[in-house]
Each structure stands twice: as C-alpha cells, then as structure tokens.
Amino acid sequence: MLDYIIMGMVLEEELTGYDIVKEVQNSIGNFYKANYGRLYPALSKLAEKGFLTMREEMQGKRLKKYYQTTALGRQTFLNWLSAPVDPNAGGDFQLAQIFFYGELPKELRDQRLREYEALLEKTLQQLQQIESTLPSENLSDKDYFGISTLYYGFAQAHNTLRWLAYIREQKPLSQFLNDHNEQNKKEKRQ
Amino acid sequence: MLDYIIMGMVLEEELTGYDIVKEVQNSIGNFYKANYGRLYPALSKLAEKGFLTMREEMQGKRLKKYYQTTALGRQTFLNWLSAPVDPNAGGDFQLAQIFFYGELPKELRDQRLREYEALLEKTLQQLQQIESTLPSENLSDKDYFGISTLYYGFAQAHNTLRWLAYIREQKPLSQFLNDHNEQNKKEKRQ
DNA sequence: TCCCTCATGTAAGTAGTTACATGATTTC
DNA sequence: GAAATCATGTAACTACTTACATGAGGGA
Numbered sequence: 001m002l003d004y005i006i007m008g009m010v011l012e013e014e015l016t017g018y019d020i021v022k023e024v025q026n027s028i029g030n031f032y033k034a035n036y037g038r039l040y041p042a043l044s045k046l047a048e049k050g051f052l053t054m055r056e057e058m059q060g061k062r063l064k065k066y067y068q069t070t071a072l073g074r075q076t077f078l079n080w081l082s083a084p085v086d087p088n089a090g091g092d093f094q095l096a097q098i099f100f101y102g103e104l105p106k107e108l109r110d111q112r113l114r115e116y117e118a119l120l121e122k123t124l125q126q127l128q129q130i131e132s133t134l135p136s137e138n139l140s141d142k143d144y145f146g147i148s149t150l151y152y153g154f155a156q157a158h159n160t161l162r163w164l165a166y167i168r169e170q171k172p173l174s175q176f177l178n179d180h181n182e183q184n185k186k187e188k189r190q
Numbered sequence: 191m192l193d194y195i196i197m198g199m200v201l202e203e204e205l206t207g208y209d210i211v212k213e214v215q216n217s218i219g220n221f222y223k224a225n226y227g228r229l230y231p232a233l234s235k236l237a238e239k240g241f242l243t244m245r246e247e248m249q250g251k252r253l254k255k256y257y258q259t260t261a262l263g264r265q266t267f268l269n270w271l272s273a274p275v276d277p278n279a280g281g282d283f284q285l286a287q288i289f290f291y292g293e294l295p296k297e298l299r300d301q302r303l304r305e306y307e308a309l310l311e312k313t314l315q316q317l318q319q320i321e322s323t324l325p326s327e328n329l330s331d332k333d334y335f336g337i338s339t340l341y342y343g344f345a346q347a348h349n350t351l352r353w354l355a356y357i358r359e360q361k362p363l364s365q366f367l368n369d370h371n372e373q374n375k376k377e378k379r380q
Numbered sequence: 381t382c383c384c385t386c387a388t389g390t391a392a393g394t395a396g397t398t399a400c401a402t403g404a405t406t407t408c
Numbered sequence: 409g410a411a412a413t414c415a416t417g418t419a420a421c422t423a424c425t426t427a428c429a430t431g432a433g434g435g436a
Binding site: 206207208226227230231234249252253254255 | 386387388389390391
Binding site: 026027028030031033090095098099100101102103106123127130136137139140141142143144145146147148149150151152153154155156157158159160162163167170172173174176177180 | 216217218220221223280285288289290291292293296313317320326327329330331332333334335336337338339340341342343344345346347348349350352353357360362363364366367370
C-alpha cells in the first residue's frame with residue numbers, strides 16, 4: 001500500500017522522502033504510519049521502475065532528492081484507486097483510498113463509497129447476530145470487558161457509516177462533528 | 191501481539207488452533223485478524239517455551255491438539271496486560287488489551303483506561319491544531335476528500351473516548367448505542 | 381456424491397519496525 | 409554551545425499474508 005500512498009502524495013507536488021513522511025503523518029497519520037526504514041527503499045524502487053522521477057538538488061552541503069509521479073505511476077495509482085472495495089482489507093485500507101478520492105470522477109467515487117457503506121451495513125448485521133447470542137446484563141468483569149469491544153466495533157461502524165454518507169454528499173466538513181446533535185434534535189421533534 | 195492474544199484466549203479454556211481462530215474472529219475480529227499460517231507455528235513455539243500445555247486427542251481418525259495457558263504463560267500474559275498504554279502503538283493494540291481487562295484488578299484497569307483517555311485527548315488536540323491550519327470551506331474535490339479523513343479521525347477519537355468513559359464505569363452495554371441521544375437530551379435541558 | 385466445515389500444518393513472499401550510522405541546519 | 413529538526417540511508421528483525429498440501433466428518 002505504501003507504494004500507492006507515495007505515488008498519490010507526489011502526484012502534483014515534488015517532495016523529498018522526509019517531506020512525505022511528514023505529509024503522511026499530518027494527513028492519514030491516524031490510520032497509517034510511514035517510517036524511513038521502509039520509505040526510502042520504496043522510493044528508490046519506484047524511481048527505478050519508472051513510477052517516479054527523481055531530481056537531486058544541493059542545498060548548501062545537503063543533498064535533497066525530490067520525487068514526483070510519472071504518467072506511468074499516475075496510471076498505476078489510478079488503477080489502484082479505482083478498484084472495488086475489498087471486503088477482506090481492513091478499514092485503514094479503504095480510508096487511505098478515500099483520502100485520494102478527489103482524483104476519481106464523481107460517479108465512480110460515489111459508487112465506491114456506496115459499496116463501502118453496504119459492506120459496513122453487512123458488518124453491522126454480523127455484529128448484531130453475534131451480539132444476539134451473547135448476554136449483556138449481570139456480566140462478570142471478564143465477560144463485561146470481553147463483550148465491550150464488540151460494542152466498540154458497533155459504534156465505530158455506525159460512525160463510519162455516518163461519515164461516509166456525509167462526505168458522499170460533500171456536506172461542509174466544518175459541521176460534521178456538530179451534525180450528530182442536529183440529527184437528534186430532528187428526531188426529538190417528530 | 192498474537193502470542194498474548196493466544197495466551198489470553200486459553201487462560202481457562204482448552205482450545206484447538208482452529209477454535210482460537212474462530213474465537214478471535216467472533217470477539218476481536220473487528221480490529222485483529224488471526225490466520226492459520228501464523229497461528230499454528232505460534233502455538234508450537236509457545237508450547238515449546240512452556241507458556242502453553244498441549245494435549246493430543248484422537249477424534250475418530252482426526253487428531254486434535256488442545257492448548258491451555260500454564261502458570262508461566264499466565265504471568266507473562268498478565269505482565270503484558272498490566273503494561274502502561276503505549277502512545278506509539280495503534281488503537282488496535284489497546285483494544286486487544288481492553289478485551290482482556292476483566293483479568294486486571296479494578297484499580298489498575300481504571301488507571302490504564304484513564305491513561306488511554308488522556309492519550310486520546312492529546313490526539314484530539316493535535317488534530318485540532320492541524321485542522322486550524324486547514325481551510326474547510328469552498329474546497330476543491332481533491333482537498334475535500336483529503337481533509338475529510340481528518341474529520342473521520344476526530345469523530346472516531348471522540349467515539350472511543352465516549353466508549354472508554356462508559357466502560358470504565360461499567361455502565362450497561364445494552365444501552366451504550368442509545369446513550370448518545372440521552373446525552374444530547376441532557377444538554378438540551380440545560 | 382458433492383460440498384462445506386473441521387483440522388493441521390509448511391513455504392514463499394510481502395510488509396513493517398527498530399536500531400544503527402552519518403552529518404547539516406536551524407533555533408534557543 | 410546545545411538541542412531539535414532536517415535529511416538520507418542500511419541491516420536485522422519481527423509480523424503478517426497467501427498459497428499450497430492434506431485429509432476427515434457431516435449434511436444436502
């Protein structure tokens with residue numbers, strides 16, 4: 001996945017390996033960690049294979065290597081980005097793709113987002129099924145914490161679904177965190 | 191981490207490798223995937239090192255190997271479980287520990303949960319700082335989806351915090367998903 | 381009879397971390 | 409002058425996935 005993240009990061013902008021690690025940290029750092037030990041070898045290989053260009057620049061006595069995606073790299077990246085949602089891949093995988101979804105045509109993007117929503121709905125159903133077989137009252141400490149992580153999964157999946165529907169409609173992000181309450185107010189009025 | 195998850199799963203109950211994979215799938219499958227390729231070698235090594243006992247049983251013509259944690263394994267597991275929250279570890283790591291938190295004395299468990307809460311509060315602050323440097327209105331498609339994942343991180347961290355406070359007080363799990371609305375009703379009343 | 385689940389494992393490959401090694405530039 | 413950050417990389421290790429290989433038991 002790192003290869004695609006790199007290509008995505010330097011699609012338009014020339015960056016050094018060091019810059020890329022910072023960028024990744026500040027953007028998708030919540031669910032993906034880049035480290036130098038893997039990044040630098042990956043950059044060399046991508047440049048060698050023709051997916052990236054490399055330009056060396058001396059700044060004082062310090063050598064900097066700027067990388068940028070080639071046409072071939074761009075095509076490879078877009079193929080990856082266009083791929084249908086993988087049910088077996090973890091959520092981080094989808095999230096990393098969505099970060100770059102601005103590069104996809106709206107119709108395809110919407111389709112993929114809806115597919116991901118459908119997948120999460122299915123996950124919720126499976127969780128519901130597991131939950132229905134489990135006790136949820138008068139639990140021992142051991143059972144309580146064991147089962148608690150199931151509810152965590154529930155809540156996170158719900159939250160992700162809310163987020164997906166929200167960004168699919170490209171509603172204003174600045175209001176996303178408040179919108180929870182708004183929804184409940186509406187429900188109360190009914 | 192797999193080693194500890196295995197030891198935690200067979201603390202009291204004898205299970206086969208196959209059973210363990212199923213158990214893991216049904217309990218922490220949301221954030222941790224076990225596969226046979228890694229599980230079976232791990233089981234052999236843990237038994238070899240004295241952390242697990244192994245009992246072979248023929249069922250018809252089928253050989254089953256039942257594993258269970260030894261006193262040594264239990265101690266090793268509890269040391270891992272008692273360790274302070276690691277700021278560098280991903281959320282999955284903490285979640286896998288919390289699954290077993292019933293095995294910890296309440297005081298230590300509460301302390302660790304509070305530490306994790308503090309860590310997430312810090313994460314939220316960092317996200318807020320990044321967010322404050324970013325535009326959030328009139329975004330291009332590219333910027334919109336890039337920034338959207340930041341808001342995702344926000345929402346998930348909030349959600350995790352709510353969950354942590356909830357389970358720390360051992361409130362009834364069956365009400366966790368509804369409690370959102372309850373909170374907002376209280377806020378409205380004020 | 382055929383397919384699905386149960387059941388154990390190996391081999392090859394991919395991904396990712398941690399520690400090490402080096403040195404320049406900037407900021408306090 | 410010291411500490412933090414910038415900047416590039418290698419080596420060893422750990423973790424994880426995927427594909428392969430084998431075969432029993434149970435249900436349609």
